[in-house]
Amino acid sequence: MSQTDAGWGAGPSGRYEDLAGRFRPVFAEIRATAVERDRTHRLPHAEIGWLREANFTTLRLAPEAGGHGASLPELFNLLIELSQADSNVTNALRAHFGFTEDVLCSSSPEWRADWIARIGAGETVGSGVSETGPARVGQFDTVVRRRGAERVVEGKKFYTTGSLFADYIHLSAEDEDGQPVVAAVPTRAPGVAIVDDWDGFGQALTASGTARFEGVVLAPDLIKPDPARFPYAMAFFQLVHLATLAGIGRAAAEDVARLVAERTRVYSHGNAGRTADDPQVQAVVGRVRGNAYAAGAVVLKAADALQRAYAAHEAGAGSPEAGRATVLADVEVNQAVTVVTNLVLEATTGLFDALGASAVKEGLGLDRYWRNARTIASHNPRIYRDRIVGAFAVTGAEPPRQYRVGSA
Structure with a gap:
């Protein structure tokens, strides 16, 4: 069934249904076991493998490079659909798609060509940016040191989302002089240890745990020549979270509608002989679905702003036009x-009002929608996003250019 026929609205392009049709069978397979994996803590190694085999991980590459030439709105709409199947899988691939974007925008032709070839061949990348510990905001304890002619990584990262499933870790670090270093560290290199010790109550299958680096030797071609990230990186990574939330909302809406349609028990003071015919219950289902629809529409609108930022960068990297497009993408996101x-948290709580006490049974897994949404919403605190937007609206202040945590 097309997205339009399902009532979620048309995709972002005329070819979107053909593009999405290539991946929907894989999405369906992923969704079929999502509840069981959540209950048993089975990490989605196989599921991510299926997406890799289907060339989902090469979406943004040109067809001649082994990709699909997907626009950013097409990518984000597909991430919404993947999140309907399992939001853990989307989050596990977030760093990979961000790294791909970084490659496409790189100022180094050699780095860009090398990594387009690697990604086109199916290689994937996980996250190695965030740290816990005493490092100050904007700094890292992870260090890339010189050891004779070699460069060696020492340190520890947390929130290494997706790295346990990936071929490389996208590492942010410093050198001995405190200068930034960005590298791609092979996950199977001697001295790399990745541990699935993320113990959050949601998004439990993303392997967002610890990565340790002990004397890891880096080949020169794995160190990025320019450590700067792509201009609209902050907006991009935040919008992946919003697309994931929108997909959770769609899945919750579809599940509550299905369960209401199947329900045979009614309340003695209900409005119909069947729950499916009760107008109050139907209204609850409608609110959940409306929230999910609105969330998806907002995500795709913001994805248009990212596409404009990408196009402006391609037309003239570093130009005032590119800078302004990046600022506006940050504002829109x-x-x-x-x-x-708010839309998705309300939807994933309110869906229970349409069902009886049996809806909280573990086998249905309906609680995972709220748990996953609440966990994703706890990243990059939204209270600061409101303040940033307010400052832009009142004073014209540009959004900050980095999201970092650390000691004050």
């Missing part, structure tokens, strides 16, 4: 954060 978050 920031002002979407609280709206989308």
Whole structure:
């Protein structure tokens, strides 16, 4: 069934249904076991493998490079659909798609060509940016040191989302002089240890745990020549979270509608002989679905802003036009954060009002929608997004250019 026929609205392009049709059978397979995996803590190694085999991980590459030439709105709409199947899988691939974007925007032709070839061949990348510990905001304890002619990584990362499933870790670090270093560290290199010790109550299957680096030797070609990230990186990574939330909302809406349609028990003071015919219950289902629809529409609107930022960068990297497009992409995504978050948290709580006590049974897994949404919404606190948007609206202040945590 097309997205339009399902009532979620048309995709972002005329070819979207053909593009999405290639992946929907895989999405369906992933969704079929999502509840069981959540209950048993089975990590989605196989599921991510299926997406890799289907060339989902090469979406943004040109067809001649082994990709699909997907626009950013097409990518984000597909991430919404993947999140309907399992939001853990989307989050596990977030760093990979961000790294791909970084490659496409790189100022180094050699780095760009090398990594387009690697990604086109199916290689994937996980996250190695965030740290816990005493490092100050904007700094890292992870260090890339010189050891004779070699460069060696020492340190520890947390929130290494997706790295346990990937071929490389996208590492942010410093050198001995405190200068930034960005590298792609092979996950199977001697001295690399990745541990699935993320113990959050949601998004439990993303392997967002610890990665340790002990004397890891880096080949020169794995160190990025320019450590700067792509201009619209902050907006991009935040919008992946919002697309994931929108997909959770769609899945919750579809599940509650199906369960209401199947329900045979009624309340003695209900409005119909069947729950499916009760107008109050139907209204609850409608609110959940409306929230999910609105969340998806907001995400795709913001994705248009990212596409404009990408196009402006391609037309003239570093130009005033590219800078302004990046600022506006940040603004649009920031002002979407609280709206989308509230819509999906309300939907994933309210769905239980349409069902009886049996809806909380573990086998249905309906609680995972709220748990996953609440966990994603706790990243990059939304209270700051509101303040940033307000400052832009009142004073014209540009959004900050980095999201970092650390000691004050």
